[in-house]
Amino acid sequence: MQAIKETNYKFPNQTNFYKGKVRDVYTIQNKYLVMVVSDRISAFDVVLPEPIPYKGQVLNQIAAISLEATKDIVPNWVINVPDPSVTIGRICEPFKVEMVIRGYLAGHAAREYALGKREVCGVKLPEGLKENDKLPEPIITPTTKASVGHDEDISREDILARGIVSEEDYLQLEKYTKALNQRGTEIAAERDLILVDTKYEFGKADGKIYLIDEIHTPDSSRYFYKNGYEELQQKGEPQKQLSKEFVRKWLIENGFQGKDGQQVPLMDKEKVKSISDRYIELFEKITGKSFVKENHENIYNRVENNVLTALKML
Missing domain, CATH: 3.30.470.20 (ATP-grasp fold, B domain)
Known part of the structure; x- marks a missing residue:
């Protein structure tokens, strides 16, 4: 199963790129942000080596649902959510x-x-x-x-x-x-x-x-x-x-708190799947909706194609 570990797209009219701990952010025409929420996971200010399938989709979709549910209180930056793992919005200072x-x-x-x-x-x-x-x-x-x-x-x-x-x-x-x-x-x-x-x-x-x-x-x-x-x-x-406290707890139990000299414990396929399952559980509990797993085959092509289609409509 593929997961989004890192992206390196070159979109039309792209003017900047920033890689955060979890998000890859592309600036378009110095007016719009394309935020790809990767499946990277961080704890103790360290990005762990293995990405977690569906984690980015979980975070991006919870945020989209929550922003939609509060836009009557305050306007938000979102213009479009063209892909389960991507949000496009206006640049704000x-x-x-x-x-x-x-x-x-x-x-x-x-x-x-x-x-x-x-x-x-x-x-x-x-x-x-x-x-x-x-x-x-x-x-x-x-x-x-x-x-x-x-x-x-x-x-x-x-x-x-x-x-x-x-x-x-x-x-x-x-x-x-x-x-x-x-x-x-x-x-x-x-x-x-x-x-x-x-x-x-x-x-x-x-x-x-x-x-x-x-x-x-x-x-x-x-x-x-x-x-x-x-x-x-x-x-x-x-x-x-x-919360993602369960990840921190597992790391602590395995001797890692982000301190000098400490080694990130090995995350085998079973551990990666268990974390992925837990994030899906978080989505369903917080939103009250069933989680729909998007097709993860050719995930990078899916994201790119959905973003390119959305950019044409800006």
């Missing part, structure tokens, strides 16, 4: 912050809290919380959008004081973030899930703010299963998560 919103004390915020900190990104947190507890209300904990290295926490005050985003735009980003999170929470609840935390990225084109990148995917969001949440909290046990 990205804001140099990621809008992270948290409804629960989990992940990075929980680790900070455990160190005794009662403030994250300038937002005060109450005493007496346990990991994975629901917060009194969702909090926005932005991070800088680093071009190199890791993103870093930043407060609203610092964003405005440093002129990273104008006050008018930032207030609008906050409104959009809260409304998107509310919609995502409602959709998750319909699937018996809890949207724990998520991130949104925004950009500007022709003076208008657009939602960009993927949203509400297992790579950009953390979900808990609603069923059993209260019982696990009362017992102080870890929550059952719907």
Whole structure:
């Protein structure tokens, strides 16, 4: 079975190409982006050697469904989804912050809290919380959008004081973030899930703010299963998560956390298939739809032909 490990197309009027950890992004006429979501998988800031069949399709289609379900809240960058693994959209100038919103004390915020900190990104947190507890209300904990290295926490005050985003735009980003999170929470609840935390990225084109990148995917969001949440909290046990945490856990169990000198464990065909199956399960749980496996024979030709057809219509 073929998987999209890397692409190297030369599209008509192509003006740039960027290869990210997971996405191959082609710029057309300096106006449009063709985003090919590959089947590469990364963890601990390392791209693992084996691609995962259907992973790109899963992420791209969850994002497409989620962006369609929220376009009444904020316009988004998408023009067309010509292939299960490809999105074509307008180029926007990205804001140099990621809008992270948290409804629960989990992940990075929980680790900070455990160190005794009662403030994250300038937002005060109450005493007496346990990991994975629901917060009194969702909090926005932005991070800088680093071009190199890791993103870093930043407060609203610092964003405005440093002129990273104008006050008018930032207030609008906050409104959009809260409304998107509310919609995502409602959709998750319909699937018996809890949207724990998520991130949104925004950009500007022709003076208008657009939602960009993927949203509400297992790579950009953390979900808990609603069923059993209260019982696990009362017992102080870890929550059952719907995210790619299972991949990180397998790597840790096999002695890899992305540190110097550590070797990525061998992913045999059985392990690759099990990860692929798990991503398909994530798709079906998050969207409530059955996953349709696209034909993976001649996958590179399929992607190229679908993109070429779509570009003619721009």
